[in-house]
Amino acid sequence: MQNLGINVFLKGRNMIRLFEGLMVTARIALIAIIIGSLLGIVLGVVWTSKSKWIRSVCRIYLEMFRIIPILVWLFIMYFGVTTVLNIDLSGEFVSIIVFTLWGAAEMGDIVRGALESLPKHQIESGKAIGLSFWGLYRYILIPQAVRRMLPGAINLATRMVKTTSLVVLIGVIDVIKVGQQIIETSRIEVPTASFWVYGFLFILYFVICYPLSVLSRRLENKWNG
Amino acid sequence: MKKFKKILQLLMITVLVLGVITGCSNDASSTASTSESTNSEAGTSETTSEEKGSLAEIKERGKIRIGVFSDKHPFGYVDENGENQGFDVYIARRFAKDLLGDESKVEFVLVDAASRVAFLESNKVDIIMANFTVTEERKEKVDFANPYMKVSLGIVSPESAPITSIEQLKGKKAIVAKGTTAETFLTKNYPEIEQLKFEQYTEIFEALKDGRGDAIVNDNTEVIAWAKQNPGFVVGVSSLGGQDTIAPAVKKGNKELLDWINQELELLGQENFIHEAYDATLTEIYGEDYKEELVIEGGKLE
Structure with missing residues (x-):
């Protein structure tokens, strides 16, 4: 029993620390996904504007987050912007901001794609029965677009959850970092700790991401049926 | 390391661009809000970046x-x-x-x-x-x-065939990890020693255990710690090459x-x-x- 790797979880506060780390990961991901999605829907609607200016501003915003790695964004915000503006922001706060902005950018593109893929006669029919701008979106476009964007949106959400592992580079201790600390600390007594800890991390991420997949499948089934 | 350098380069460029953008906007806003900022600074006694860390x-x-x-x-x-x-x-x-x-x-x-x-x-x-x-x-x-603290290179070898000086390695196989100081040191100073290179730290230790080479040359802290956990292996040379300090x-x-x-x-x-x-x-x-x-x-x- 002495060398059984699973014992690393029972030592000291290890289990509690892992869950504390999980809460950090979940908090960053959840807040970013929720606010990012809301902003993204607004951005997506604005994006379908006919104005060239608005379209290109949206485009630049998206490309900035698509081209520049998230890691670099975290560095810019945490080390660069705070120094330039001489303010002190916690690593977790900066992470939430960066992930929210990223989520909004990608979500905006997904919403735009979904809206533009709707047949033109939907808009024209809506206008023909006298719907206002808001009515048009509220009753015709958004309900249809949501179905089309769902797979992409769920994909984005799970990607965001997994990418939170980068926040450790700006000093935020997330669940993966706690796992690595435990592995390193018990490297000598429990050489197999890495297997157990990473195995456990796999289960934790699965527990966060799988419900999202289930949710999306249920919604799709419901709407199709 | 290479990847990190690339990221760093990208970072520098973006910081530069961002610096220019925020720098410009700062100028505009600071003239508008000078009275405000002096007020708040006096009120909260905020420290400027020069004083920070003093x-x-x-x-x-x-x-x-x-x-x-x-x-x-x-x-x-x-x-x-x-x-x-x-x-x-x-x-x-x-x-x-x-x-x-x-x-x-x-x-x-x-x-x-x-x-x-x-x-x-x-x-x-x-x-x-x-x-x-x-x-x-x-x-x-x-x-x-x-x-x-100081660190340098060390050589670890099996107790049965110990390597106690770098000269002994000539004509034998030295196991190194790619991209480490050990690799650079041997290539530069002892090109006649044949090197067996691996990507990962864990691989070099496995290679020595399997007898694929005669000794490992690596950071002395790594080889000393490893030899201590693995009976049958000794650190014949514990400080070799240029010394680095911490x-x-x-x-x-x-x-x-x-x-x-x-x-x-x-x-x-x-x-x-x-x-x-x-x-x-x-x-x-x-x-x-x-x-x-x-x-x-x-x-x-x-």
């Missing part, structure tokens, strides 16, 4: 922020109770005690190898003590105090704090404190025999 500011804050590793056992790690421990941490606690009167008046900021310089440059920590090796490249970005680092230009650290290291040297830190944190891993190979007392390298 001795007076640290004392006023009542806490010194020291950047340490959280996953480099036994130098800086977090134990099962969530407490910071290790060689670097042990010395850092003493710094806090001597500067602020209490060991607990230190705030450990957990850093990663890749972000150590950035933490200093952006004033997020006062001192970095995360097993920071002094290099010419880094000296351009941060100021290093006097060293407290030292606390402060933000470029923070001479006041730098001088204080150097003076502190000298005082600690009088009571052999770094040896004490070794006994408390490293003996378990490296044993008594290598103390003098690793420790630098009083900040002075003999």
Whole structure:
């Protein structure tokens, strides 16, 4: 029993620390996904504007987050912007901001794609029965677009959850970092700790991401049926 | 390492662009809100970036922020109770005690190898003590105090066929990890020694166990620790090649704090404190025999 790797979880506060780390990961991901999605829907609607200016501003915003790695964004915000503006922001706060902005950018593109893929006669029919701008979106476009964007949106959400592992580079201790600390600390007594800890991390991420997949499948089934 | 350099380059460019953008917008807004900002500064007595990290500011804050590793056992790690421990941490606690009167008046900021310089440059920590090796490249970005530890290369080989000098390796196979100082050192100084190269640290140790080579050349801390855990292997050469030192680092230009650290290291040297830190944190891993190979007392390298 002495060398059984699973014992690393029972030592000291290890289990509690892992869950504390999980809460950090979940908090960053959840807040970013929720606010990012809301902003993204607004951005997506604005994006379908006919104005060239608005379209290109949206485009630049998206490309900035698509081209520049998230890691670099975290560095810019945490080390660069705070120094330039001489303010002190916690690593977790900066992470939430960066992930929210990223989520909004990608979500905006997904919403735009979904809206533009709707047949033109939907808009024209809506206008023909006298719907206002808001009515048009509220009753015709958004309900249809949501179905089309769902797979992409769920994909984005799970990607965001997994990418939170980068926040450790700006000093935020997330669940993966706690796992690595435990592995390193018990490297000598429990050489197999890495297997157990990473195995456990796999289960934790699965527990966060799988419900999202289930949710999306249920919604799709419901709407199709 | 290569990847990190690329990221860093990209970062620099974006920071530059961002700096220009925010710089411009700052000008515009600062003229508009001068009266406001002077008000708020007087009200909250906010410190400017020049004062941050000065001795007076640290004392006023009542806490010194020291950047340490959280996953480099036994130098800086977090134990099962969530407490910071290790060689670097042990010395850092003493710094806090001597500067602020209490060991607990230190705030450990957990850093990663890749972000150590950035933490200093952006004033997020006062001192970095995360097993920071002094290099010419880094000296351009941060100021290093006097060293407290030294590392060099070591050679580990089977007890049955020990290699006790680098000369013995001629005509034999040396196992190295790619991209390490050991590889560069051998290629440059002993091109006649055949090298067997691997990507990962774990692979080189497996290769020696399998007898695919005659000895491993690597950082001495790594080979000493490994030999201690693996009976049947000995460290025949424990310091080889150029010596690297490990030292606390402060933000470029923070001479006041730098001088204080150097003076502190000298005082600690009088009571052999770094040896004490070794006994408390490293003996378990490296044993008594290598103390003098690793420790630098009083900040002075003999």
